[in-house]
Amino acid sequence: MSYHRLEIKDLTVSYKRVPAVHHVSLELNCGSCIGLLGPNGAGKTSFFKALAGLVPIETGTVRFHDQSGKDLRSEIAYLPQRTMVDWDFPVTVRGIVEMGRYQALGWWKKFREADRLAVDRALETMELKDLAERQISALSGGQQQRVFLARALAQEAHVFLLDEPFSGLDKPAQDLLGSTIRHLAAAGNLLVVSHHDLKTVRELFDEVIFINGELVAFGETDQVFSMENIQKTFQTNIFSGVVHEPGLAL
């Protein structure tokens, strides 16, 4: 079975002329769950934001399934860190998931039966049916993360960018979220997950991306997740003049 792929070519993002992501090229296949590893300030969030179209891309292209630019928006769902969200916002779980439909509906199109079904399906897949009418602050951290996944499912996105979804979750919640994202990947979606806990990398991810401003390494977890790459990623200074060999990534 051949899957779609997200093709990133020569991606650079910079803030005030300081590059945060520097000439990164990657090809990521749908159906896999990919860990994005790197120290703080390595450009993980910038990388996500560039893929989601939130920050301007300085060089390079992002393509998915022969689409690029604005056409990508419905395909890519960005899930920001949980701390970025105002959880006292007057909205229920169902309300958040319904927001996933708004992109397809535009500003005025009526919310139809089909939309309601899509929302129900997403709630069911994420096992949130019983919590649908709850206000969002009355949820645990893991549940909050699943609400955002449900919103992305309702959006019918195929690429999920999760920014630090595991941070602040206890072990059982982490395990549940882990199996949830594995399920989503098995269903043919592409999940890119920025992650800090190196201990759980092997059990969670098929492939890993090491990034520290520049791409350090990318490949199957078994092959790439090595002490050498970890040290290279977490110990070199960004843009210190260390040039990573072009062929290293692939």
Add this chain to the structure above:
Amino acid sequence: MNLVWLFEPFRHEFMQRALFGCALIGFTNGALSSFIVIRRLALMADAMAHSLLPGVAVALLLFGLMPGTLFVGALVAALLVAFGTQIISNSSRIKEDTALGLLFACSFSLGLVLISLCSVRVNVSDYLFGNILGLGDADLWIIYFISLVALPILVGMERPLLLTMFEPSIASSQGVPVASVKYVLIGLLVLAMISSLQAVGVILALGMLIAPAATIYLLSDSLAAMFWVGGILGSAGSCTGLLISYWLNLPSGPCIVLVLGGVFLLAYLFAPRYGIVLKLLKPRHFHEASLARWKR
């Protein structure tokens, strides 16, 4: 019992105007207040109200006491301050609240200086505290016009507004023009503010612009409810305040704000889920339910 006094206010033309004005202003401000409360723009709104003064003064200097020109002057001044704030905060390390505080203080001072130069004797207290009973035809038209512009825009932009309010970065990744949505909201805030000037004046305008949604926020978990019920509450509260001020011969602006504040207090105390009284009366935790859950 003689109830003539109850209906007396409705017989005067100036009161009919005032009530009509209050209903409209109350609704527009009440509906918009949902966004002010959610976005925590309350202090920004207050600063903006003060910054209207130089616009009013310039209009007075140039054209004398005409409601239409005062409106335009106030609008221009507020927009200058609002967008000046955005420009300063976006282009330097100065944060938005600092920029706004600075601009509004300067703007208000400039207004006071200009007013002192005016040849027309202006009653600043009308501006500060409002004078709903003195509503002229032009004032009513302006209020009518503002409601007619603001409400359809708010209703039409419900989805992009909701997405932007909740989480701007997800909204933006879904293709919502987040920056433009914010500017539209600030523009509408300025308009609503101007419409409430006549009713309650600069200093009390904030009351109409946050009390209704603050009240509903304690009663509901739906932004749509905050919007519509906030509008109705703003409208009803303003009219009630106006009538009370007539019956008891009290100043109208403060009465309006006090009624809205009183309703808020009731919600704060007695709201079913978020009120403090019921929270105190409820048992600390659901003993049986918790026990059952632990046993599972």
